[in-house]
Amino acid sequence: MNQPVQIILADDHKMFLEGLYALLYDDKRFHILATAKNGKEVLKLLTKYKAVDLLITDISMPEIDGIQLNKIVKKKYPQIKVIVLSMHKQNNLIAKLINDDVDGYLLKNADIDELSSAIDKVAKGNKYFSKDIRQDFMKSMFSPKAVKQSFAKLSKREKEILILIANEYTNAEIAEKLFISQFTAETHRKNILRKIDAKNTAGIVRYAIQHGLI
Amino acid sequence: MNQPVQIILADDHKMFLEGLYALLYDDKRFHILATAKNGKEVLKLLTKYKAVDLLITDISMPEIDGIQLNKIVKKKYPQIKVIVLSMHKQNNLIAKLINDDVDGYLLKNADIDELSSAIDKVAKGNKYFSKDIRQDFMKSMFSPKAVKQSFAKLSKREKEILILIANEYTNAEIAEKLFISQFTAETHRKNILRKIDAKNTAGIVRYAIQHGLI
DNA sequence: TAAAAAATACCAAGAAGTTGGTATTTTTTT
DNA sequence: AAAAAAATACCAACTTCTTGGTATTTTTTA
Numbered sequence: 001m002n003q004p005v006q007i008i009l010a011d012d013h014k015m016f017l018e019g020l021y022a023l024l025y026d027d028k029r030f031h032i033l034a035t036a037k038n039g040k041e042v043l044k045l046l047t048k049y050k051a052v053d054l055l056i057t058d059i060s061m062p063e064i065d066g067i068q069l070n071k072i073v074k075k076k077y078p079q080i081k082v083i084v085l086s087m088h089k090q091n092n093l094i095a096k097l098i099n100d101d102v103d104g105y106l107l108k109n110a111d112i113d114e115l116s117s118a119i120d121k122v123a124k125g126n127k128y129f130s131k132d133i134r135q136d137f138m139k140s141m142f143s144p145k146a147v148k149q150s151f152a153k154l155s156k157r158e159k160e161i162l163i164l165i166a167n168e169y170t171n172a173e174i175a176e177k178l179f180i181s182q183f184t185a186e187t188h189r190k191n192i193l194r195k196i197d198a199k200n201t202a203g204i205v206r207y208a209i210q211h212g213l214i
Numbered sequence: 215m216n217q218p219v220q221i222i223l224a225d226d227h228k229m230f231l232e233g234l235y236a237l238l239y240d241d242k243r244f245h246i247l248a249t250a251k252n253g254k255e256v257l258k259l260l261t262k263y264k265a266v267d268l269l270i271t272d273i274s275m276p277e278i279d280g281i282q283l284n285k286i287v288k289k290k291y292p293q294i295k296v297i298v299l300s301m302h303k304q305n306n307l308i309a310k311l312i313n314d315d316v317d318g319y320l321l322k323n324a325d326i327d328e329l330s331s332a333i334d335k336v337a338k339g340n341k342y343f344s345k346d347i348r349q350d351f352m353k354s355m356f357s358p359k360a361v362k363q364s365f366a367k368l369s370k371r372e373k374e375i376l377i378l379i380a381n382e383y384t385n386a387e388i389a390e391k392l393f394i395s396q397f398t399a400e401t402h403r404k405n406i407l408r409k410i411d412a413k414n415t416a417g418i419v420r421y422a423i424q425h426g427l428i
Numbered sequence: 429t430a431a432a433a434a435a436t437a438c439c440a441a442g443a444a445g446t447t448g449g450t451a452t453t454t455t456t457t458t
Numbered sequence: 459a460a461a462a463a464a465a466t467a468c469c470a471a472c473t474t475c476t477t478g479g480t481a482t483t484t485t486t487t488a
Contacts, residue, residue: 013301013322015329019233087227108227115229155434166420168413170474183437190476199382200444201475205419206380206428214420369464384444397467404446414474415445 004031005123008049010042010057010069011035011085016108020056023112030119039064043072052080054123059086060212071100081122094133104128154195159213161188165201166208218245219337222263224256224271224283225249225299230322234270237326244333253278257286266294268337273300274426285314295336308347318342368409373427375402379415380422 007030011017017035024030033049036042038061046052055073059066070082083104084097094105103122106115110130118128154162164174171189175182193199196207208214221244225231231249238244247263250256252275260266269287273280284296297318298311308319317336320329324344332342368376378388385403389396407413410421422428 014325015237015299015322016230016233018326019230019237022236023229023233085229108229111228112232157435166416168416168420170414172474180435181437183439184435186475187437188435190478193476199476200384201415202380202382202419205416206382206423209420209423371465386444394465395467397469398465400445401467402465404448407446413446 002029004029005119006049006051006053007032007119008042008045008052008055009035010037010039010055010061010066012037012058012061016058024116024119027116029116038062039066039069039072042069046073046077046080052077054081054083054119056083056085056119059084065212067096067100070097070102074101083118083122083128094129105133106130107133154192158188158192158195161185162192162204162208163213165189165192166205166214216243218243219333220263220265220267221246221333222256222259222266222269223249224251224253224269224275224280226251226272226275230272238330238333241330243330251275253280253283253286256283260287260291260294266291268295268297268333270297270299270333273298279426281310281314284311284316288315297332297336297342308343319347320344321347368406372402372406372409375399376406376418376422377427379403379406380419380428 007024009017009020009024009032011020014037017037021032021035024032033052034045036045039057042055042057043064055069057066057069061069064072066084066086070084073080073082081103083106084102085106085108087108097105104118104127106118106128107130110118114130118130121128160178161174164177169177171182171185174180174185178185189204192204196203198204198207221238223231223234223238223246225234228251231251235246235249238246247266248259250259253271256269256271257278269283271280271283275283278286280298280300284298287294287296295317297320298316299320299322301322311319318332318341320332320342321344324332328344332344335342374392375388378391383391385396385399388394388399388402392399403418406418410417412418412421
């Protein structure tokens with residue numbers, strides 16, 4: 001038997017975090033070094049624990065989310081493997097994660113056996129994505145709409161305006177609030193629609209919520 | 215020591231369900247009879263297990279959600295206690311649950327100790343709502359906007375249209391899809407805006423997502 | 429320091445949403 | 459069977475959003 005995999009867990013829901021801890025605790029192949037409730041805490045822990053092999057993290061967390069966290073960890077500690085857990089299939093986020101060299105992605109729908117085998121595979125240097133993720137992602141990669149969405153990158157200002165739109169602001173109100181002309185607000189709105197491939201305001205709000213921007 | 219509390223757990227995320235099971239398993243005060251991944255399964259289990267004391271359920275689940283489940287269980291098996299777990303504070307949903315005589319409401323943010331003590335209290339016939347829920351709910355009860363929202367009851371048709379709106383349908387498209395006149399679609403949209411106290415389409419989409427309708 | 433990206437601003441036509449009404453028919457509840 | 463709620467339909471004025479352009483300035487990146 002090899003040394004146990006040294007793991008850090010991160011999730012903003014304590015109940016889930018404790019549950020996951022309890023599930024993995026009994027498995028001798030794994031050792032949980034610590035748990036964290038957001039990305040910031042994980043980064044702090046990584047300065048303390050030097051022998052971390054694997055990070056298991058949720059996507060939606062306050063302060064620093066799973067997407068950002070993966071990117072930072074991969075840059076600063078390239079030897080640490082990262083498995084991301086998520087509630088839903090979000091192809092656009094998966095594309096981003098893969099681009100940032102994530103090692104695994106599982107839905108919280110998965111059972112503990114799937115997670116254990118994923119940890120096992122990833123610890124050995126392989127990638128692991130659950131089956132339905134793989135299928136859905138492949139499908140979406142070849143639909144022109146999704147490709148556009150995967151690479152939709154909103155600027156800072158655009159995100160700011162997107163949030164105001166989702167909060168029921170009109171172009172005129174956005175202009176007033178941000179001290180810009182209404183024309184500019186309109187232009188931003190237009191560009192947002194194009195970048196996220198939405199048809200109207202409803203699509204903008206969906207995007208905002210599903211990407212955790214509000 | 216009394217008999218252990220006979221419990222059924224329900225959540226659509228297997229990983230959370232298994233984690234929760236593992237956490238409660240070691241506590242001799244509790245006994246988990248079964249787990250379910252949606253409301254429908256719970257109802258089936260209740261015809262099988264006659265000695266259920268307590269149901270712990272998530273809000274957002276497919277088929278039958280936690281809100282509906284609580285209502286049905288309380289009507290059919292008034293002796294069974296119900297504790298609802300949720301990701302977020304959703305005051306309008308809490309109002310509905312309280313109205314349907316729910317026994318407890320906890321955030322998934324809570325730790326296992328809080329959950330255990332909640333189970334304990336509820337099993338003894340008391341109610342349990344976590345502290346921040348109590349505070350927020352009280353505050354919201356006395357703001358005129360929230361009262362309106364709490365009692366906003368959309369009709370079946372209105373919910374149907376709300377979902378279409380959130381999916382980027384225009385009034386004309388809704389009319390065509392549902393075989394009604396565009397005027398009728400407009401009227402429904404108008405009534406939805408009034409009932410949920412939204413200002414425009416953005417507010418409708420937010421409502422739809424935050425109430426788990428899409 | 430170029431080049432690229434982001435932010436700004438303007439215009440006009442047309443589409444879609446919002447507001448404030450009224451009113452009839454159908455369905456559900458009491 | 460009566461009352462209440464839901465679903466339907468219509469109209470007009472007004473507001474807001476969307477589309478398809480162009481164009482300059484500022485900031486960031488290579």
